[in-house]
Amino acid sequence: MxxxxxxxxxxxxxxxxxxxxxxxxxxxxxxxxxxYDGTSMGDLAKELGLTKSAIYHHVPSKEHLLxxxxxxxxxxxxxxxDSAAAAxxxxxxxxxxxxVVQESVEILVQHLPAVTLLLRVHGNSEVELAALKRRRAxxxxxxxxxxxxxxxxxxxxxxxxDLISRLLFGMVNSLVEWYRPxxxxxxxxxxxxIATLAFDGLALHQP
Amino acid sequence: MxxxxxxxxxxxxxxxxxxxxxxxxxxxxxxxxxxYDGTSMGDLAKELGLTKSAIYHHVPSKEHLLxxxxxxxxxxxxxxxDSAAAAxxxxxxxxxxxxVVQESVEILVQHLPAVTLLLRVHGNSEVELAALKRRRAxxxxxxxxxxxxxxxxxxxxxxxxDLISRLLFGMVNSLVEWYRPxxxxxxxxxxxxIATLAFDGLALHQP
Numbered sequence: 001m002x003x004x005x006x007x008x009x010x011x012x013x014x015x016x017x018x019x020x021x022x023x024x025x026x027x028x029x030x031x032x033x034x035x036y037d038g039t040s041m042g043d044l045a046k047e048l049g050l051t052k053s054a055i056y057h058h059v060p061s062k063e064h065l066l067x068x069x070x071x072x073x074x075x076x077x078x079x080x081x082d083s084a085a086a087a088x089x090x091x092x093x094x095x096x097x098x099x100v101v102q103e104s105v106e107i108l109v110q111h112l113p114a115v116t117l118l119l120r121v122h123g124n125s126e127v128e129l130a131a132l133k134r135r136r137a138x139x140x141x142x143x144x145x146x147x148x149x150x151x152x153x154x155x156x157x158x159x160x161x162d163l164i165s166r167l168l169f170g171m172v173n174s175l176v177e178w179y180r181p182x183x184x185x186x187x188x189x190x191x192x193x194i195a196t197l198a199f200d201g202l203a204l205h206q207p
Numbered sequence: 208m209x210x211x212x213x214x215x216x217x218x219x220x221x222x223x224x225x226x227x228x229x230x231x232x233x234x235x236x237x238x239x240x241x242x243y244d245g246t247s248m249g250d251l252a253k254e255l256g257l258t259k260s261a262i263y264h265h266v267p268s269k270e271h272l273l274x275x276x277x278x279x280x281x282x283x284x285x286x287x288x289d290s291a292a293a294a295x296x297x298x299x300x301x302x303x304x305x306x307v308v309q310e311s312v313e314i315l316v317q318h319l320p321a322v323t324l325l326l327r328v329h330g331n332s333e334v335e336l337a338a339l340k341r342r343r344a345x346x347x348x349x350x351x352x353x354x355x356x357x358x359x360x361x362x363x364x365x366x367x368x369d370l371i372s373r374l375l376f377g378m379v380n381s382l383v384e385w386y387r388p389x390x391x392x393x394x395x396x397x398x399x400x401i402a403t404l405a406f407d408g409l410a411l412h413q414p
Contacts, residue, residue, distance in 0.1 A: 154411060167404055
């Protein structure tokens, strides 16, 4: 499993010792630790052991780093949803939904810091508003997939489809609160466990 | 459904127009909006239309308000867990767990702002560390209840009990991200839907 974004930012002015990728990783860490709004370019410079003026040789602005981080998370989630939509003809909505849930978990684990940052964004700037817009588009595709699975008779109809979608992905997203790579639970086990809990349920009706 | 904490803070010096309860509600709103660390007593005074010195007639300190808010959330959740433990003899662990899940949702909805604040606390002070300690004690009781339900053969054993507990209450806690009282989903429907999804599963195995 790679920790790289789906598309790395285009190479820009760099200094020996800090490629753009490293600067982005460290910036995301700091944003998650002390909040994006609570982080200054001076804080980022300090984190990297650079002077406040030297950091501008690495990054044009704080917003640029935020934008790259949010795109990393959103690109991964969009790919997961769109690849399910493009599944082999005849694949049921149920099968596609179950795949999306598992793949969303894998994306979240692979891009944990970037997804964590995404989930904390509240629309305080143009960059954040654009990210929220992309997030809503993903949510709408997920809701449509849930509705299609209900319509084909594969999912229970006694819970409103919008609520199903919120609860499913609320559970997936809650992983950012506690999951840490290298811990006792592997990403595959986690993804399969979440799909089992959500679709098959925890109760053993047949002993 | 009452919006009051289980135990209201003891009455203290008040001014006409602002009882302690109102001051606490407004403070929790501001803490959730701009972050506890990012809120000063001056901000709270401004919110209440008071001068910076007058606010000290209402509250001794910012920490006092945080402590009251976190206790409100923790008292509710502790009561939900402990009342399940004290259920009628012969009640299965499964039935008790299912009740705790539903009651946790009800508590979260009744005390949404206070629980939201609790879930954002990261242990930056004595008050926050004490709250995290109480939260861990609740989590341990929940894990024990899940384990007991697995042991009695009522819950599937192919997902580790600790993971079940995290996923279940991760889903419940994710409500703070989107649930708003007065919206299209009633608290009862929400609580029942979450229990149905988690225990019975979304898939319709029998058409």
